[in-house]
Amino acid sequence: MSVAILRQGDYLIASIRSDLTDGQLLGLRDDLAERVGVQRIRGIVVDVGALDVIDSFMARALRSIVQTARLRGAETVIVGIQPDVAIAMVQFDLNLELLRAVLDLDEAVALLDRLTGREGRDER
Amino acid sequence: MNDEVRVPINDDSDLVPARAEGRALATRQGFSRTDATLIATAISEVARNIVVHVGRGEIVLRPLDELRRCGLQVIARDEGPGIRDVEAALGEGSTTSRGLGLGLPGARRLMDDFQVASAPGRGTTVTMVKWRVRDELELMRERRRRA
Numbered sequence: 568m569s570v571a572i573l574r575q576g577d578y579l580i581a582s583i584r585s586d587l588t589d590g591q592l593l594g595l596r597d598d599l600a601e602r603v604g605v606q607r608i609r610g611i612v613v614d615v616g617a618l619d620v621i622d623s624f625m626a627r628a629l630r631s632i633v634q635t636a637r638l639r640g641a642e643t644v645i646v647g648i649q650p651d652v653a654i655a656m657v658q659f660d661l662n663l664e665l666l667r668a669v670l671d672l673d674e675a676v677a678l679l680d681r682l683t684g685r686e687g688r689d690e691r
Numbered sequence: 692m693n694d695e696v697r698v699p700i701n702d703d704s705d706l707v708p709a710r711a712e713g714r715a716l717a718t719r720q721g722f723s724r725t726d727a728t729l730i731a732t733a734i735s736e737v738a739r740n741i742v743v744h745v746g747r748g749e750i751v752l753r754p755l756d757e758l759r760r761c762g763l764q765v766i767a768r769d770e771g772p773g774i775r776d777v778e779a780a781l782g783e784g785s786t787t788s789r790g791l792g793l794g795l796p797g798a799r800r801l802m803d804d805f806q807v808a809s810a811p812g813r814g815t816t817v818t819m820v821k822w823r824v825r826d827e828l829e830l831m832r833e834r835r836r837r838a
Contacts, residue, residue: 622735651728
């Protein structure tokens with residue numbers, strides 16, 4: 568499997584490790600939606616830093632992950648979109664407003680804390 | 692041409708090698724990392740178009756070398772039912788089936804030249820090229836290498 572999913576409290580961190588097939592990407596969406604309920608997950612981080620191409624299908628699949636998770640009660644943050652990939656993604660007339668993206672994992676967790684109302688729950 | 696690369700497309704897992712071969716050839720042709728990404732993304736779109744609409748076909752990648760510029764040509768070919776109205780398929784916001792509305796216009800924006808040849812019952816061939824201008828320095832180096 569080319570996605571590693573780690574759990575940290577009620578957050579899930581899904582790292583896409585290599586080039587995924589369409590089927591694997593949709594499988595990830597289904598898996599995450601399932602885990603939100605089973606593991607009482609409130610926030611998801613999807614790390615796409617290893618992807619050197621995100622085409623229109625993959626962009627829509629990411630959007631679908633965000634939407635599905637939200638309907639299950641969890642917020643999702645995308646991490647690590649490569650600069651070249653971002654340039655390419657803009658060429659598709661896709662509405663990507665749902666995709667909240669940040670640069671690294673720390674920022675992702677901070678944003679999830681904010682989105683789920685946990686700001687300042689730890690020592691920081 | 693012996694530098695030509697052919698990637699058969701039979702299902703969505705074939706998009707992975709198609710993108711990788713495209714990026715490798717783009718790099719060999721001297722494209723920047725960003726351009727190589729744009730090319731690989733465009734290849735992904737036209738290859739997916741084959742998978743979604745026809746099921747099988749092939750991607751041919753061909754290096755183009757001219758005096759003042761070099762390029763990478765991508766040919767996506769299938770023997771499917773063809774596109775009745777190419778202009779409509781390329782139209783922005785056309786939402787027929789999954790992806791055609793976004794995929795082809797998106798690929799067109801990512802590349803420099805873009806053509807679709809198709810007729811009902813005769814399959815579809817998408818031909819697209821990304822060009823890179825060769826600057827004086829590069830030409831000079833090449834002359835020196837040959838000398």
